[in-house]
Amino acid sequence: MSYKHDYDKTLTRLLEILRRLYEGETLHVNELAEEFNTSTRTIQRDFNERLIRFPIQKSGRGWQMQEGFCLTKTTNLQDQLVLDMLEKMSENLGSGFSLRAKHLLSKIKNQDLSPIYARLNIEDISDWMEQIYTLEAAIVKNRIVRFAYHKESKDFQTEIKPLKIVNFDGYWYVVGLESRTNVFKKYHLKSMRNLQVQEKTFTHDKALDEKLDNAINIWFSANKEAFEVVLHVDAVVAKYFLRKPLSKSQRTLEAREDGSLLLSFRITHEMEILPTIMAFLPHIQVHHPASLREAIATRLRNYLNNRALKDDVFLLE
Helix, strand or coil, X not given: CCCXXXXXXXXXXXXXXXXXXXXXXXXXXXXXXXXXXXXXXXXXXHHHXXXXXXXXXXXXXXXXXXXXXXXXXXXXXXXXHHHHHHHHHHHHHCHHHHHHHHHHHHCCCCCCCCCCCCCCCCCCCHHHHHHHHHHHHHHHCCEEEEEEEEECCEEEEEEEEEEEEEEECCEEEEEEEECCCCCEEEXXXXXXXXXXXXXXXXXXXXXXXXXXXXCCCCCCCCCCCCEEEEEEECHHHXXXXXXXXXCCCCEEEEECCCCCEEEEEEECCHHHCHHHHHHHCCCEEEEECHHHHHHHHHHHHHHHHHHHXXXXXXXXX
């Protein structure tokens, strides 16, 4: 009789299954159910739904990794650096996720000490992995999902056609089409409750993937046509836009002798780019459109007026 490990969390079980598959083992449902002290139905669901995005396949009565995907200890320097970067990025996804990622990566690395350091301020989703697996399976199978959503101290029920799980500015969201209206919507992942996958299916519109790919942040809208923004960026900050383009739509219209740049972007909402402009003032000027230039001026006037009012109150006190 095999030793029954106390794996009481789905994520722990899945990572252990993946590790053994990547190491070349062929795994059987009955044996895994006994080892993890769970039902064969749960293990079947692991393979058919939770691990559907991984290159695994049936082999007789067992499951194994597809040819060419098994991992061995790496001695290649470039591969080692990639693994180091993945490990460092995982540290910012929450302690639970980080520990499991380290355990899995240690199976294919030759050393523990890493010269790589990465600081990503990312929302901790360690306790939401079960919901993520459910959503991922629904997205792959084009299944509608129903859930309660908490917004502004209220809960409401909704159904969507889920398209992607995305991360913008460190926060996790689910984007999709509202089932009834087919309007593009965005939902904060950790504000979703009682997630249920429905039997109803939908057809995935690939055009939405392209719009999402060009988005700068969560303010983008797939329901609106993109418009052009042209910025003049002073030489003192131009290097940051060259090192890390703001979006895939970023284009250099002109590189001037003084080192400044004239940059073009395609956005769907002014809030996609307005925070970046505000952060780099006074080293960025808006050439086009005038409405965006006026929106920035209005915010600055409001700030100065509020600041002056608070200073007056302080003096009176």
